[in-house]
Amino acid sequence: MGPDTTVSVRGLTRDFGSFRAVDDVWFEVHTGEVFGFLGANGAGKTTLIRMLCGLLEPTAGTATVCGLDIRTRTRDVRRIIGYMSQKFSLYEDLPVRANIEFFGGVYGLPRSALKRSIARLTAELQLEEYASAQTRSLPLGIKQRLALGIALLHNPSVLFLDEPTAGVDPIIRRNFWRIIYDIAGRGSTVFVTTHYMEEAEYCNRLLIMHQGKIIETGSPSELKTRHDRPTIRDVFIRLISERMQEENAV
Amino acid sequence: MKRRVFAVIRKEFIHIARDFRSLIIILVMPVLMIALYGYGITLDMRCIRFAVVDLSRTPQSRALIASFTGNGFFREVAGDYTPDDAPSLFRQRRIQMMLVIPRDFAASLATQAETTVQVLVDATDANVGTYIHTYTEQVLQGYASSLSGAVQPILRLEPRLLYNPDRKSTHFFVPGLIAVLLMLVSALLTSITITRERESGTMEQILVSPIRPVEIVIGKVIPYITIGFADGALILASARILFGTPVHGSLLLLALLGTVYVFVALSFGLLVSTVARTQVIAMFMTVMLTILPTFLLSGFLFPVASMPTVLQYLSRIIPATYFLVIIRGVMLKGVGIAELWLPIVSLCAIGTFILSVAVMRFRISLE
């Protein structure tokens, strides 16, 4: 484990009944990296993220986040990570400000620190004009920015984003990615899952999963060279369809 | 048109069959309620605690008290009480009945053709109240017939049923339960099945087909009417088997008027579904707007006549108020259309109003 390793995953496995969702996964992520998870629906990305966040107990193996073991130091791990789930999970019936304050309270931020965080984030994410708006009435792109802001309230060292840009248009996506780069530039590590292969190109490093296993990892340019394909989309499709053909042949 | 309606009906029945647990609950729950309710009261009828206020203090009055304590059903709670003590004794559950023998009891027995004694009954539980009332009546009759003399005096009972002054028994409960359940099945299930489609997005997909809104409504409503009727029949049959609850009037008339009531109920469900955006809200609204009023304001639990004036007015716009009059009339008194035309017309009027508002709103809400 190198000095700048933030997350180290060693043999993580998770079963749901007889179904193995994540199967003996090993990898390391460095400080300040934007790390992308790719895979078909049901490949195990969300399960993996949920284990790293301490939301799911691993069946076997373990992982450390900033040196903390996710199995034994779960509560400490949660304090230093931010998580934005696939589903929009804020209170739709509360005003934007109330949502932020509530989650700040959940993380036990002192009032003065919370105030500073809110001021900084609302400015950075351009949420000022929406502060007193009803969350329900916000456009999807703004809601997503709000959810991100809330995941960032407690200055997490590691940020997990599970399909943060599903269903939003390219302009909002580009804005969103600018923010992600800013966060990484300040020394946080960012995990992202996405179905947009254009977005995969934005990541520093990628990990492609299929049926719970890692089938490929590397930077976007490495992967494109290795598989001789012009885009990550082509690399992905090639890798997955090869796998599926093998399975069908067996 | 027929084919599309049948397609919807078939699909609804598949939904119902797949959700087997809910179906069982809908069908078994009412039977269970009838059984629990009916048996619950008969088991409780062993030892009725009562207090006596004997203002007469004569051998005659003491003989009357003895005929109560002597039969094994009543047990006297001794003490020096006045009629004013009754409410607090009832609340403390020390007694369930109070017998008040008037000062002129003995004299009246000797000289008058009719003598009155007062009986206060705790009727918190409607059926217990009725049973106590009935037993008391029998004891009084037994006492009267035991009196010697050429002319047997008539002992008139002046009952005061506290807390629940209407006399209701299982026989009374069954029609009420049918009214509530028909409302529950028709309004609740209709509103939920429609909002579910809207919530999940399937409604949009059906609507772009040549199907007309009215065909969707018919197709959705028929399966639930069927279930409602099965439920009603099941309640009638189990009440009959368990407690011998009769249907004095025409079954055909009952079915016919039941259909009218069900139509009113599901129009209400339809109306709710045009307003509610999610299944949870639909359920909440239906319970608040139909089930609760049916329970509380229709005369099912509390008689309309004993309600505050405002609530009496409110009860007039509740369909179940009229249906209760109809179904109790047909089942218990055996009356026909001639006696029931007023509630029937009222029910139809309310139904037509709700249905037309619902259909109008249904079209708009589809946009």
Added chain:
Amino acid sequence: MKSAVSIQGLAKSYGTTRAVDGLDLEIEQGELFGIIGPDGAGKTTTMQILVTLIPPDKGEVLVGGHDVRTGIQAIRSLVGYMPQRFSLYPDLSVEQNIDFFAELFGVPKSEMAVRKQRLYRFSRLGPFAKRLAGKLSGGMKQKLALSCTLVHDPEILILDEPTTGVDPLSRLEFWEILHHLHRMGTTVIVTTPYIDEALSCDRVAVMHGGQSLACGTPDELVSLFPHKLYAIREPGISLHDTLVMSIRGVLRVAAFGDSLHVAAEPDTSPSQLETELSAALGRGINLEPISPSLEDVFIHLIHTKRNDGA
């Protein structure tokens, strides 16, 4: 060529919000037509008007030659529609779902078996006919939804963001089906947030604020890009985007992993830009001219429009 869809001056408001505001579009028969645009551009409202779910406030809309106000029944049997939040009955099997929609559309019973076989063949759902729809994977659900909208052999297929939230491989498979239908002569109109999907359409319209900003083949749209585009490939460069933005002549900067895309005024010389950038960043910078993508054009169009408005 006859028009499959003809929209002139279409407007639709919800309260004070103008969802569609003077839209003109001509879609020819047999076209594979894509519509892209940011959230709230009016795409979904337009689709819903085309399939007669909601009436227009203003304008002339013809679908297959029928007016959407008067020809509702005719249009509905002509059109297949897959809404944005497409959804099926999860407690019905694959086959029961298809049968249900077939009956709604009045497909003759004698033809059902043949139709179903054909739908199973291209969707590859045949082996799963008895499976409950709720137990299908995301990609399979979406193919089932498509099958249900195709059961009455529509001449015009209208799909509203059919592939949102679906993995790339399932998307590819889905688009193969669309291309197949397109070759068979079906008019396909599809909205999408994925630029790569729009690229494979015959023609694409870019919608914003309820209007069509541009419409043409993907190549035609790309040629609308008025600026020069360069890439700087350098590790860590993406963190300096604000610095790069401050250089004269630079219009827009976007980070792409370890590279930065820089849009510059067409009259700026690349060597001048290179010198200034190197000076600003304190190291030698290499500018590599690249050709704009449809996404670049899309963002340019929307930005220009927004700035005009402001």
